[in-house]
Amino acid sequence: MIELQGIKKIYRMGSQSLEALRGVSLRVKKGEFISIMGPSGSGKSTLMNIIGCLDTPTAGDYTLDNDRVAGLSFDQLAAVRNRKIGFVFQNFNLLPYATAWENVELPMLFNGKSARRRKERVTQILNAVGLYDWRGHRPTELSGGQQQRIALARALANDPPILLADEPTGNLDSRSGEEIMDILTELWKGGRTIVMVTHNDHISARSQRIVRLFDGLVLP
């Protein structure tokens, strides 16, 4: 499903250059649930961004679902993000002026799904995360746990095979965090591939496999 081969990422700031990833190779099989752990600055987020097609590697090969990602255009990457990947961020990243319903509907709007199918799907996922009754509310009117559940619903809108979660419980109290983890586990059991970045051992214990990063390299 996800195949990374010798991925390097070098950030250049003037004459200084920072090697965030120094040759990372990683395979994630379809239906796997992995956690990426490591101290700050180890390159977790960079790796996550590359997997999520939000960033491109400086060197190395990335194959997603048998397609090579290198060489795709900006809009093609956008299409990959739209169809194949669902993102859950630590700080939710919901659109502040849109309602819960609109936030969930948006990814489907971007790939041109019909109004009827969007309506069905939004109703279905909002019910699944238990927030259908909150559909008219804006993010600021929702609790952190509710916001993250809306963000999860948004990530699932286009039914992507892969879910990327970057510290999904980092900004939540432990009960809300548990709720989110329950949903993620549920989704994994439903057949989705899940890659999650976390600091928290308790959270990572829920995954099948833990990948530890240190200083831009995967620890054996």
Place this chain on the structure above:
Amino acid sequence: MNLTLPRFFWNEYRKRRKKAALITFALFWGTLSILLLLAFGQGMSAQFRISFSGLGQTLIMITGGQTSLAFEGLPKGRQIRVYREDIAYLRERIPEIQVIAPESYNNWPVSAGGKEVNRGVHGTTAEFALLRSQVPQMGGRFINADDVAQGRKVVFLGWSVARDLFGPADPIGKQIIVNRVPFTVIGILHKKLQDSMYQGPDADQIYLPFSSFSMIDNQRYLDRIHIQPREAGQSKLVEERVRVLLGRKYRFDSADRYALGVWNTIEDSKEALAIFKGIEIFLGIIGALTLLIGAVGVTNLMYALVKERTKEIGVKLAIGARRRVIVQQFILETMFIFGKGTFWGFITAFNLVHLIRLVPVNYESFGIEAYLLRPVFSLQIFVVYMIILGVLVFLSGIFPALRASRSNPIESLRYE
């Protein structure tokens, strides 16, 4: 809750329209002030033109004078006068003359209904109306050819004289006594702006048929001759030919600038036209600079509006928005704000101009209001303005939008 992209854009716009209000207001204010500036400029220029033509358009006036050069054995300092015969004499010999009219003048007591005033009284012919912008008010007329041919005892009054003698009553058909001879009022001068004159504004004058005037006046020579050339460009030529012909007739040097008094308003008007043009160009430049400042302001605000939404753009890109969608949204928003601001600016300017035009002009006092309070709303200027500003605003919207759409989603997401 059927969302489409345009509706989503609209929803987002509506939710942040308070922030867009500043730009909308800037556009409204800019449109209003530029349209008003140009409307007042145009109006002022137009009023100057009207006022300038109050005396008459393309008019050359000839009066007698005193020679300053000796000529063919005659000494200098001789009095030269023009006479009624000169009208036919000049008309026959100068084909470039379109209209010519005599004018005699005296200052007499004039009375009606027990009121008596002293006013300038003029004797002239029907052509004078055309030459000197003598437009009658409704229900009246100027002296015509029959009045002159038959020596009718009729009179045309300036509006001030009419008011002084008759008050608010309609003087037409009433009698007035001019130099102890009764005359019937046939017309009142329509109110007009007049910035140049001799013997006072036309509002204070009284006009009689030339023949009737001659019967009660013993002065043989004319006060002045009014000439309109066929084309304005011929005014210098006509002026020269008058000097030569009258110089031959009355024996003075045609190069003698003092033998005849010549007031050539066409030559004067060239100067005036240059001034009007200057005013318009000046206002045009001010308008253009204002536009530029406005465009810089709007660009700045647009940029800030886009910048503020960097994170939002990052989120949209992350969940799969194409570049086109991001650009579309900002362009639609920009054009909508532009349309809204300029629309209200236009409506307000249009109504203000027409409201201000309702303020009556005082034709007696020659106040500043006659020039200032007659703005002219020009649709042409508005269209040109819309095109220029539209392009500027479009550009000011598209650059930040393009920049935003090209940004790295990660950096946009991290933006706070």
